[in-house]
Amino acid sequence: xxxxxxxxxxxxxxxxxxxxxxxGDPSALRRLRSDRAPCLADAQHAVACGLDERxxxxxxxxxxGMGRELLDAARAGRAKDxxxxxxxxxxxxxxxxxxxxxALHVAASRGWxxxxx
Numbered sequence: 049x050x051x052x053x054x055x056x057x058x059x060x061x062x063x064x065x066x067x068x069x070x071x072g073d074p075s076a077l078r079r080l081r082s083d084r085a086p087c088l089a090d091a092q093h094a095v096a097c098g099l100d101e102r103x104x105x106x107x108x109x110x111x112x113g114m115g116r117e118l119l120d121a122a123r124a125g126r127a128k129d130x131x132x133x134x135x136x137x138x139x140x141x142x143x144x145x146x147x148x149x150x151a152l153h154v155a156a157s158r159g160w161x162x163x164x165x
Contacts, residue, residue, distance in 0.1 A: 053099060053107070054137050055107075055108065058092075058095050058099065058107065059092075061095050062092045062094070063088070063091070065079060065080075065091040066088055066090075066091040069086035070086050080094060111137070114133055114138035117129070118130060118142050119142055119151050122151035122158075123154050125155065125159075130151065130155070140152075
């Protein structure tokens with residue numbers, strides 16, 4: 049799996065892992081707990097661990113934090129940080145909680161065109 053974090057892709061991977069485990073796929077079953085029937089929480093945990101997080105909530109928090117960092121970088125016009133965060137998988141659709149604007153809109157409204165390239 050690509051090490052860049054994409055929460056939507058991680059969700060799809062967890063659902064696919066769960067489907068495979070429920071269908072009896074041995075490799076999928078090895079990634080999940082063996083003491084109970086396969087469930088989504090276990091599949092999400094396996095995916096999160098594969099992305100170097102201890103749990104699914106920790107993965108979501110890391111991605112949300114990257115979204116906040118992206119918005120901060122866009123507000124300040126720090127184009128290099130915007131690019132770095134997007135490359136690392138920061139959610140490009142992260143929204144400013146006050147205005148509802150995306151990082152792209154925030155950068156554009158402040159005239160930070162370098163952050164938009």
